[in-house]
Amino acid sequence: MPLNNLLTLELVEEIIDLVRKVYGFDFGGYSRASLKRRMVRIMILKNLSVFDLKSQIINDSDFFEEFLLEITVNVTEMFRDAGFYKAVREKVLPYLSSYPRIKVWNAGCSSGEELYSFAILLDEEKLYGRSFLYGTDINSEVLETARKGIYDLRKMKQNSENYIASGSINTLADYYVAKYDAAIINSSLKKNTLFSIHNLVSDSVFNEFQIISCRNVLIYFNVELQEKVLNLFYESLCPLGFLCLGSKEFLRDENLARKFRIIDKTENIYQKIE
Amino acid sequence: MNNLNPAISAKIKNAKILLIGGSAGGFAIIYDLLLRLPQSFPLPVLVVIHRSKKYKSVIEEQLDIKGKLRVKMAEDKERIQKGTVYFAPPDYHLLVEQDGSLSLDNSEPVHYSRPAIDATFQAAADVYKKNVIAVLLSGANEDGAEGIAYVSELNGLTIVQDPQVAEVKVMPQAAINKANVDLILNNEQIAGIMNTINKINTTIL
Numbered sequence: 001m002p003l004n005n006l007l008t009l010e011l012v013e014e015i016i017d018l019v020r021k022v023y024g025f026d027f028g029g030y031s032r033a034s035l036k037r038r039m040v041r042i043m044i045l046k047n048l049s050v051f052d053l054k055s056q057i058i059n060d061s062d063f064f065e066e067f068l069l070e071i072t073v074n075v076t077e078m079f080r081d082a083g084f085y086k087a088v089r090e091k092v093l094p095y096l097s098s099y100p101r102i103k104v105w106n107a108g109c110s111s112g113e114e115l116y117s118f119a120i121l122l123d124e125e126k127l128y129g130r131s132f133l134y135g136t137d138i139n140s141e142v143l144e145t146a147r148k149g150i151y152d153l154r155k156m157k158q159n160s161e162n163y164i165a166s167g168s169i170n171t172l173a174d175y176y177v178a179k180y181d182a183a184i185i186n187s188s189l190k191k192n193t194l195f196s197i198h199n200l201v202s203d204s205v206f207n208e209f210q211i212i213s214c215r216n217v218l219i220y221f222n223v224e225l226q227e228k229v230l231n232l233f234y235e236s237l238c239p240l241g242f243l244c245l246g247s248k249e250f251l252r253d254e255n256l257a258r259k260f261r262i263i264d265k266t267e268n269i270y271q272k273i274e
Numbered sequence: 275m276n277n278l279n280p281a282i283s284a285k286i287k288n289a290k291i292l293l294i295g296g297s298a299g300g301f302a303i304i305y306d307l308l309l310r311l312p313q314s315f316p317l318p319v320l321v322v323i324h325r326s327k328k329y330k331s332v333i334e335e336q337l338d339i340k341g342k343l344r345v346k347m348a349e350d351k352e353r354i355q356k357g358t359v360y361f362a363p364p365d366y367h368l369l370v371e372q373d374g375s376l377s378l379d380n381s382e383p384v385h386y387s388r389p390a391i392d393a394t395f396q397a398a399a400d401v402y403k404k405n406v407i408a409v410l411l412s413g414a415n416e417d418g419a420e421g422i423a424y425v426s427e428l429n430g431l432t433i434v435q436d437p438q439v440a441e442v443k444v445m446p447q448a449a450i451n452k453a454n455v456d457l458i459l460n461n462e463q464i465a466g467i468m469n470t471i472n473k474i475n476t477t478i479l
Contacts (some may be wrong), residue, residue, distance in 0.1 A: 033369035033397040073381040
């Protein structure tokens with residue numbers, strides 16, 4: 001029988017509870033339907049039964065690292081959603097051009113493709129020298145990939161198409177070196193970056209930012225956790241700072257929405273106004 | 275549809291949600307079916323069609339204007355309501371949460387498809403259990419078969435378009451091979467079932 005049919009939502013709750021008790025990671029605010037799909041995926045990848053999954057979580061902390069890697073969605077591309085980057089270039093960066101410091105927080109940065117896309121935009125708008133980009137995620141392994149900035153060369157075709165659609169100035173190949181089957185991001189783009197662990201569920205404000213970008217992360221949270229994280233972003237933004245959400249994510253809560261103005265309705269870009 | 279057996283009638287009577295999945299060759303029949311649903315239609319409807327984010331789609335808008343029901347693209351954490359048809363957005367899987375809300379997920383494609391029919395059918399069955407009616411139509415890959423099999427296992431009602439009349443038979447045939455499907459119907463019979471749902475379903479949301 002397919003693993004999907006064996007892993008009931010009750011068992012998903014048990015596993016959430018187990019992870020909380022053994023490792024202190026709280027997935028209680030995550031959307032259950034997505035979480036179940038991730039767990040089924042792990043079971044298929046590792047060839048585990050429900051019983052195996054539970055006992056491995058309890059007994060094997062190395063396995064838990066892998067669990068943590070697969071339980072969150074790490075599907076990303078450079079310049080994914082070209083319209084979004086076009087809007088950042090045209091509506092956000094000009095506004096920041098007079099700022100002496102531009103700090104960007106890419107929350108839930110996964111393997112770093114989005115952060116380097118921002119770095120390229122800032123570089124092309126002659127702002128990179130004044131900028132610093134923070135990438136955070138709950139998973140140390142994806143952060144390691146992000147730090148190295150080494151990607152599968154085959155993915156650069158799609159990335160390059162995205163970049164062109166976003167209103168490119170150069171060619172994407174100007175920003176990486178191809179070596180065998182890898183694309184290595186130029187070290188000049190890595191200079192003003194820092195990747196570190198941060199858990200949106202449990203960690204708090206750590207700096208003040210001009211731009212916070214958190215795209216396709218909130219959809220995996222329930223409404224309560226979404227509100228909590230959006231408030232964290234509000235607290236972490238400087239006055240008139242920009243908040244960038246995914247194409248299906250928006251400020252739902254009226255009290256919070258009132259504190260922002262909409263910069264781009266389709267791309268869900270907001271500016272903190274009070 | 276006067277000759278439904280009592281088990282199937284009971285499933286129609288108790289259903290709380292209607293799921294429709296289709297791909298290549300399924301678009302026209304989905305359009306016609308939704309256009310004909312009456313305002314009194316007792317079930318919320320989730321629709322998954324394979325489509326690319328590269329092309330701007332106006333199907334929701336068209337159906338919303340021309341049909342009797344409210345038709346829209348599903349939004350994350352939106353509460354599922356009767357009298358509304360929700361389309362899975364391009365590039366996202368459409369899922370269902372236990373509190374009766376929708377959620378979106380942009381994890382890996384399934385059968386090269388995002389949205390995937392399997393993802394929606396499985397998530398809806400997890401929440402609505404036997405109170406699901408799932409309809410699978412024409413398509414060129416095997417997406418939907420696992421979903422139909424799961425709905426069937428949880429004792430929901432499964433309806434598959436007859437591969438003989440489907441424009442592309444791969445998808446309905448895969449479901450028939452994988453699951454013990456309740457009804458294999460031609461287009462006219464599928465429209466007939468929609469009328470039956472409207473007449474005998476007792477859901478009041």
